[in-house]
Each structure stands twice: as C-alpha cells, then as structure tokens.
Amino acid sequence: xxxxxxxxxxxxxxxxxxxxxxxxxxxxxxxxxxxxxxxxxxxxxxxxxxxxxxxxxxxxxxxxxxxxxxxxxxxxxxxxxxxxxxxxxxxxxxxxxxxxxxxxxxxxxxxxxxxxxxxxxxxxxxxxxxxxxxxxxxxxxxxxxxxxxxxxxxxxxxxxxxxxxxxxxxxxxxxxxxxxxxxxxxxxxxxxx
Numbered sequence: 001x002x003x004x005x006x007x008x009x010x011x012x013x014x015x016x017x018x019x020x021x022x023x024x025x026x027x028x029x030x031x032x033x034x035x036x037x038x039x040x041x042x043x044x045x046x047x048x049x050x051x052x053x054x055x056x057x058x059x060x061x062x063x064x065x066x067x068x069x070x071x072x073x074x075x076x077x078x079x080x081x082x083x084x085x086x087x088x089x090x091x092x093x094x095x096x097x098x099x100x101x102x103x104x105x106x107x108x109x110x111x112x113x114x115x116x117x118x119x120x121x122x123x124x125x126x127x128x129x130x131x132x133x134x135x136x137x138x139x140x141x142x143x144x145x146x147x148x149x150x151x152x153x154x155x156x157x158x159x160x161x162x163x164x165x166x167x168x169x170x171x172x173x174x175x176x177x178x179x180x181x182x183x184x185x186x187x188x189x190x191x192x193x
Contacts, residue, residue, distance in 0.1 A: 029112070030089040031159050031182065034060040036147070037087070039154040045080060047073045068095070077102025086110065093117035100125065100133075108132040162187045 030048070037044040038061025046057035047066040054065040066076040073095065077083050082104025088096060091113040097120050103109060106129070111119075114135070121133055139147065150156070159182040163171050171184045 029183075031056075031060055032156065033087045033089055033112075034062050035156040036150075038062065039150070039156055042085075045077060045083065047076070072098055072101075074098045074101030083107055087112060089113045091115055093119055097121075100131065103129065103131050106130040106132075108134060111135045112137070158183060160185045162190060164188075164190045166191075 030046070034044055034046050034057060043064075044062045045064040045066060046053075046060070046062035047068055048057065049067070049069050051067050051070075054067065057065045064080060066073050077086075077099070078101055083102055084104055084107050086099055086103060086107070086109040088099065088109060088111050092115050093111070094117060096109070096111065100109060100121065109131070111134070119133065121131075125131060126133075138144070161180055161182055161184050163184055163186055165186045165188050168186055171186060174180050175184065
C-alpha cells in the first residue's frame with residue numbers, strides 16, 4: 001500500500017484536497033492510490049494502458065481516465081490543466097520523462113514504483129515551473145496507522161485475487177510474469193481442487 005501512504009501524507013505538508021491529483025496505476029497498488037486520492041478530495045485522473053481498465057478506474061473514484069496506448073499521458077494531463085501531484089505506482093521508470101510535461105506549475109511527481117532505470121529531468125522546466133520530483137517507499141508506522149483508519153472510515157479497500165495455499169507456486173509464477181491484475185492473497189480457507 002505504498003501508493004496510499006504518499007497520497008495521504010504529502011512530504012511538503014501541502015493539503016491535497018481540491019487539487020488535481022493523478023495516479024498512474026499499475027496492476028497491484030495504483031487501485032489503492034486512486035481510491036485514496038478520490039476520497040481525499042482530489043480531482044483524480046487515472047492513467048493506464050488499455051481501454052479495458054477505464055470502467056474500473058471510474059468505479060474506484062477516478063474523474064478522468066487516460067489510455068496511455070492512445071495518447072501520451074503527459075500531454076493528456078496538460079490538456080486537462082496539468083496535475084498538482086502525480087503518484088507514479090508503475091514499476092518502470094521509462095515513461096517518467098514524458099510525464100513531467102503533465103505537471104502543472106509547482107507540481108510534484110512522486111515515484112513509488114521503481115526499477116533500475118534513470119529519470120532525465122530537464123533543468124529549465126524544473127526551475128521555471130517549480131516542479132518537484134520525489135521518491136517514497138512507505139510511510140512511518142504512525143502514517144500507516146492513520147492511513148488504515150482513513151481507509152476504514154471512507155471505504156477504501158484493496159482489490160485482491162484469492163488463490164488456495166496449494167497453488168503458491170502458481171501464484172509466484174504469475175507474479176514473476178506480471179499476470180496478476182491485483183495483489184494475490186494465498187487463502188488457507190479455500191481448496192485448491
């Protein structure tokens with residue numbers, strides 16, 4: 001749930017309500033970030049690959065959906081007025097350079113999903129528009145408790161795929177291939193038959 005920690009606890013101390021948030025969701029944590037952003041009062045823009053994810057993004061609370069297979073996400077965000085905060089939950093840094101174009105003035109892009117790649121930041125854009133690029137792995141124990149209490153009171157819930165414990169090897173194989181749409185939970189209460 002690293003995406004939700006940062007959406008709720010902005011390290012700069014800014015109040016996100018009423019701003020234009022944006023979550024680039026991957027299959028396993030972005031759905032939480034979308035819910036937290038919407039429940040916190042952001043105008044939430046979900047970005048993902050493919051039109052098949054649009055309906056679920058709206059069900060989770062997104063006000064807008066950008067299909068990155070059809071348009072460049074940075075340009076789409078700019079056309080919507082620019083984002084105050086981009087919470088990037090995907091595990092590839094390749095699209096990050098282009099996303100910077102989608103930030104509004106004084107906007108912040110926070111990476112919570114990472115790989116071994118690098119991010120190129122145009123210095124002039126960073127300075128002239130007052131952009132901030134940060135990284136965030138997880139919140140403190142207190143922040144996590146606060147986020148969990150917020151989730152309970154506002155109805156934020158994880159989306160999971162349940163598998164029987166007997167299929168743990170299959171679950172690991174699916175995770176390595178990137179196949180699961182959401183988190184996999186091994187459940188001892190269901191049968192593997």
